[in-house]
Amino acid sequence: MTTIAGEPVPRHGVRIFAIWLVLTAIAVPLIVLVLGPHLPPPHMTVESVDQRNANIVMTALLVPIALLVLVYFIYSFVFFRETTDAIVDGPPIKGHAGAQLLWIVLTSTIVLALAVWGSYTLIAGAHGAGGGQGPDPAAKPTGYQHALPVQVIGQQWEWTFRYPTYGGIETRDLAIPEHTLVAFHVTSLDVTHSFWAYELGVKADAVPGVDNIAYVNPRHTGLFQIRCAELCGLWHGHMSKKGRILASSAFQAWISAAQKKNASIVKYLPKYSRVYYPAPLRRAG
Amino acid sequence: MSATPIAAQPPVWRRLIGFNMLTGLALGIGGWFLGAWIGGQMAVGHPYLQGTDQNDVGIYMGYLFAVIGWLVGLGFANYPIGRLLGRAPSLRHHETGSWTRYFRLCTDHKVVGIQYLFGVGIFFFIGGLNAMLMRTELLRPVEQAWPASQYLTLVSLHGTMMIMMTSAFILGPFGNYFVPIMIGARRMAFPRIEALTFWLVPAAGLILLSAIAFGGIATGWTGYAPLADEGRAGMDAYVMSFILIAISLTLVGLNLMATILTMRAPGMSWTRLPIFVWSVLATSILMALAAPVLVASMTMVLMDRAANTSFFVASVGGSQYLYENLFWFFGHPEVYILALPGFGIVLEILPVFARKPLWGYRLAVAGMLGVTLLSFMVWQHHLFVSGMNAGLRPFYMLTTELISIPTGFIFLNAIGTLWRARIRFTVPMLFALAFFFNFLIGGLSGIFLSDVPSDVTTHGSYFVMAHFHYTIVGGLVFAFFGAVYYWLPKMLGFELNETLGKIHFWLFFVFFNLTFFPLFAAGFLDMPRRVSTYAPHLQTLNIFVSASAYVIGLSMLIFIANLIWSLVFVRQPAAENPWVSRGLEWQVPTPVPIENFDRIPVITSGPYEYGVPNAPPVADFAPGALPAAGR
Ligand code: HEM
Ligand SMILES: [Cu+2]
Numbered sequence: 001m002t003t004i005a006g007e008p009v010p011r012h013g014v015r016i017f018a019i020w021l022v023l024t025a026i027a028v029p030l031i032v033l034v035l036g037p038h039l040p041p042p043h044m045t046v047e048s049v050d051q052r053n054a055n056i057v058m059t060a061l062l063v064p065i066a067l068l069v070l071v072y073f074i075y076s077f078v079f080f081r082e083t084t085d086a087i088v089d090g091p092p093i094k095g096h097a098g099a100q101l102l103w104i105v106l107t108s109t110i111v112l113a114l115a116v117w118g119s120y121t122l123i124a125g126a127h128g129a130g131g132g133q134g135p136d137p138a139a140k141p142t143g144y145q146h147a148l149p150v151q152v153i154g155q156q157w158e159w160t161f162r163y164p165t166y167g168g169i170e171t172r173d174l175a176i177p178e179h180t181l182v183a184f185h186v187t188s189l190d191v192t193h194s195f196w197a198y199e200l201g202v203k204a205d206a207v208p209g210v211d212n213i214a215y216v217n218p219r220h221t222g223l224f225q226i227r228c229a230e231l232c233g234l235w236h237g238h239m240s241k242k243g244r245i246l247a248s249s250a251f252q253a254w255i256s257a258a259q260k261k262n263a264s265i266v267k268y269l270p271k272y273s274r275v276y277y278p279a280p281l282r283r284a285g
Numbered sequence: 286m287s288a289t290p291i292a293a294q295p296p297v298w299r300r301l302i303g304f305n306m307l308t309g310l311a312l313g314i315g316g317w318f319l320g321a322w323i324g325g326q327m328a329v330g331h332p333y334l335q336g337t338d339q340n341d342v343g344i345y346m347g348y349l350f351a352v353i354g355w356l357v358g359l360g361f362a363n364y365p366i367g368r369l370l371g372r373a374p375s376l377r378h379h380e381t382g383s384w385t386r387y388f389r390l391c392t393d394h395k396v397v398g399i400q401y402l403f404g405v406g407i408f409f410f411i412g413g414l415n416a417m418l419m420r421t422e423l424l425r426p427v428e429q430a431w432p433a434s435q436y437l438t439l440v441s442l443h444g445t446m447m448i449m450m451t452s453a454f455i456l457g458p459f460g461n462y463f464v465p466i467m468i469g470a471r472r473m474a475f476p477r478i479e480a481l482t483f484w485l486v487p488a489a490g491l492i493l494l495s496a497i498a499f500g501g502i503a504t505g506w507t508g509y510a511p512l513a514d515e516g517r518a519g520m521d522a523y524v525m526s527f528i529l530i531a532i533s534l535t536l537v538g539l540n541l542m543a544t545i546l547t548m549r550a551p552g553m554s555w556t557r558l559p560i561f562v563w564s565v566l567a568t569s570i571l572m573a574l575a576a577p578v579l580v581a582s583m584t585m586v587l588m589d590r591a592a593n594t595s596f597f598v599a600s601v602g603g604s605q606y607l608y609e610n611l612f613w614f615f616g617h618p619e620v621y622i623l624a625l626p627g628f629g630i631v632l633e634i635l636p637v638f639a640r641k642p643l644w645g646y647r648l649a650v651a652g653m654l655g656v657t658l659l660s661f662m663v664w665q666h667h668l669f670v671s672g673m674n675a676g677l678r679p680f681y682m683l684t685t686e687l688i689s690i691p692t693g694f695i696f697l698n699a700i701g702t703l704w705r706a707r708i709r710f711t712v713p714m715l716f717a718l719a720f721f722f723n724f725l726i727g728g729l730s731g732i733f734l735s736d737v738p739s740d741v742t743t744h745g746s747y748f749v750m751a752h753f754h755y756t757i758v759g760g761l762v763f764a765f766f767g768a769v770y771y772w773l774p775k776m777l778g779f780e781l782n783e784t785l786g787k788i789h790f791w792l793f794f795v796f797f798n799l800t801f802f803p804l805f806a807a808g809f810l811d812m813p814r815r816v817s818t819y820a821p822h823l824q825t826l827n828i829f830v831s832a833s834a835y836v837i838g839l840s841m842l843i844f845i846a847n848l849i850w851s852l853v854f855v856r857q858p859a860a861e862n863p864w865v866s867r868g869l870e871w872q873v874p875t876p877v878p879i880e881n882f883d884r885i886p887v888i889t890s891g892p893y894e895y896g897v898p899n900a901p902p903v904a905d906f907a908p909g910a911l912p913a914a915g916r
């Protein structure tokens with residue numbers, strides 16, 4: 001214990017560090033084990049699992065940082081407060097080269113590690129992480145040539161879906177087969193929308209004149225929520241529906257039924273194309 | 286300073302006539318009709334100039350002439366015309382005394398500061414009222430209080446109004462008022478431009494509000510094309526008001542930059558410059574470089590709408606990505622235009638109430654300049670899933686995360702300054718400390734958004750909404766109120782009631798967090814932004830949030846009550862230096878004399894030398910005939 005002018009000075013730094021260590025030791029396991037499984041998105045696809053893992057890692061890393069700052073602040077409020085009414089100056093410390101250097105090194109290390117890890121999961125691990133990658137994806141999963149193409153067409157205020165490998169039929173429901181790599185080709189007929197399939201971990205802007213591709217690997221069957229995540233006018237909030245991941249055989253049955261239903265109208269549809277240019281916009285509400 | 290007594294005032298009704306706000310309003314309204322008529326004539330026989338249901342040319346010409354009328358009515362044409370006619374330049378002589386100078390063109394930087402404080406403040410409260418109306422709609426998961434179109438207009442008005450007004454929330458009132466005093470100058474570099482920057486603000490605010498009468502705004506504050514191209518005439522109001530605000534911001538930036546670079550008193554070296562002035566300098570660089578890009582992109586929207594060009598219309602060769610790039614090239618620096626002044630304020634307040642020097646002054650400066658530089662390199666993090674430049678996503682992920690390093694410096698400054706300090710929890714100090722708590726959460730949530738795999742889920746969701754309210758409201762607005770409680774005694778000459786101040790603080794702080802923290806969860810649970818209907822299972826959460834938001838509204842009413850109580854009823858004159866601060870601005874008399882200083886002071890030491898043995902006073906206010914050499 002050091003002393004200044006005969007008075008013992010408590011070792012604030014050690015105490016703060018100890019409190020922080022205890023809190024972190026409690027918080028991090030709680031985050032990973034208790035909070036982690038509830039972090040989004042739900043685990044229906046390989047991509048969404050990767051996203052959830054990213055969220056768990058980041059929460060487990062960032063909460064200790066937040067705790068450090070908070071513990072320090074609260075500690076200083078308790079121990080470094082002026083207890084009298086008098087205005088007394090504190091010690092004139094203007095800086096500390098070592099502390100500054102340490103801080104810079106620490107924050108830079110964390111930040112660079114996060115960026116490298118984020119890029120790695122984005123490109124090598126998660127193959128684009130379910131996000132829209134434009135017409136010429138930078139991160140392609142293995143076997144992308146054989147992915148099932150599904151075109152997602154945003155329009156005010158509805159989503160429709162076309163299956164080019166099944167005669168280019170257009171449906172109002174989305175179904176995809178389990179354990180099959182799917183390539184969503186997202187585009188728009190009017191303004192910008194954003195195709196958001198929450199449980200799939202997919203989000204891709206629907207931009208007029210652009211074929212925005214997102215890959216996804218469905219892991220098991222079930223329902224998922226589709227929404228629009230980019231403001232597109234009056235009924236933006238109503239562009240939601242449920243999509244389905246079906247077992248392969250169920251998907252085959254569904255798509256042949258849809259083909260049959262579509263047979264009489266498919267000739268009136270515009271020819272399947274990566275993008276569409278309908279007549280120029282008209283003013284609407 | 287001249288000692289000429291102020292001439293006897295003419296009666297009130299006589300003073301209402303002349304170049305002032307009333308005349309400006311009258312000429313503005315007249316200008317609107319003239320312009321709309323001219324625009325109507327222009328479009329005759331040119332079908333491509335007319336939309337299907339309106340003539341945008343007429344609307345834009347109306348707004349243009351309204352602005353010209355407003356400025357002429359305020360007297361902005363007098364000086365140039367007078368100079369053309371060979372009259373002597375007149376600046377100060379009728380700017381003393383009477384309260385009417387607050388309603389006229391006035392080139393005293395202190396008057397402009399107070400005009401800004403109240404002008405921007407009023408629009409801020411209108412924006413806040415919009416927020417209350419939105420939260421009312423969100424009490425139930427289906428449309429109930431307002432039809433969908435009105436809800437969208439509320440979102441857009443709230444967002445646009447807030448962004449426009451809070452861009453100069455600190456630089457307008459406190460930058461204009463205090464920067465010249467803090468650097469030992471008598472005025473700003475360009476006083477008439479300074480007045481212009483303020484008077485453009487109410488014009489922009491009123492024009493934006495006029496959107497209500499023109500079918501509203503459906504695009505949110507980001508105004509994405511081609512949705513903006515589709516919009517009703519309310520969109521023209523959005524475009525016009527953003528152009529005006531951007532011009533104003535550019536000029537504010539240039540003016541403050543020129544002032545700080547050229548008008549520092551002798552001895553005000555770069556290492557003695559108050560940290561608030563550094564933050565203003567950094568912000569002014571951002572404003573001068575980023576705001577013109579907004580003028581450009583808004584002008585392109587204007588052309589697309591009024592003259593049927595197709596910058597952003599894909600089917601005729603344009604690209605919506607062009608808009609997104611231009612907008613966010615402005616938009617990201619814009620968020621630091623909002624944040625940096627807050628950094629400056631809290632670091633200015635902390636040493637005064639910790640009674641210690643600012644810890645790591647150079648680091649703070651480096652942090653602010655680092656943020657300034659980096660903020661121009663990150664804009665595509667708003668477009669991670671847009672399908673544009675997917676190969677560049679790791680780059681923007683990196684630059685975005687890099688910004689947290691210089692931002693972290695500001696936290697280290699606070700940590701160092703509080704170390705073994707003698708903290709006094711005054712109202713300004715409470716707001717400054719709360720800033721760090723809020724900005725910590727806001728900043729760390731930003732790291733989630735910068736990580737592409739995580740952003741795929743959170744983009745466009747309420748997570749984003751919670752994130753930016755934590756940084757803007759929790760950061761900027763808290764810093765703003767810190768500055769209000771800290772500096773208002775100097776600006777207005779009266780003390781504010783401390784108890785009411787503390788009630789305001791605690792209600793605002795607690796319920797701010799209760800309002801916005803749950804919204805991170807709403808975003809995680811797939812609630813998209815800008816919707817008036819949502820999944821029913823989120824209703825409990827939303828009711829809780831709305832209830833908390835109402836308490837924030839209440840805390841603001843308490844603040845207004847405090848203002849009225851303290852300024853109108855109690856009128857307890859403030860001491861010259863109530864906080865015993867070393868800042869130069871506290872060494873001048875209250876109210877601040879029109880020339881600020883009898884003589885330009887010579888700065889003799891830094892502003893944060895608390896506890897330094899034998900520290901000289903900050904400045905020599907009566908330097909000898911020859912100012913001491915050396916800057
Ligand atoms: C009591 C305080 C506030 C409440 C309760 C509040 C509430 C809201 C709500 C409900 C939305 C709509 C969210 C959505 O659907 O996307 C919103 C959007 C927004 N708010 Fe606030 N807000 C508050 C204060 C502020 C302040 C002080 C600012 C800025 C200084 C601000 C800036 C914005 C912006 C920029 C948007 C985005 C608008 C858009 O989506 O285009 N808010 N706010
Ligand atoms: Cu949509």
Ligand SMILES: [Cu+2]
Pocket residue numbers: 616617620663664666667
């Ligand atoms: Cu940004």
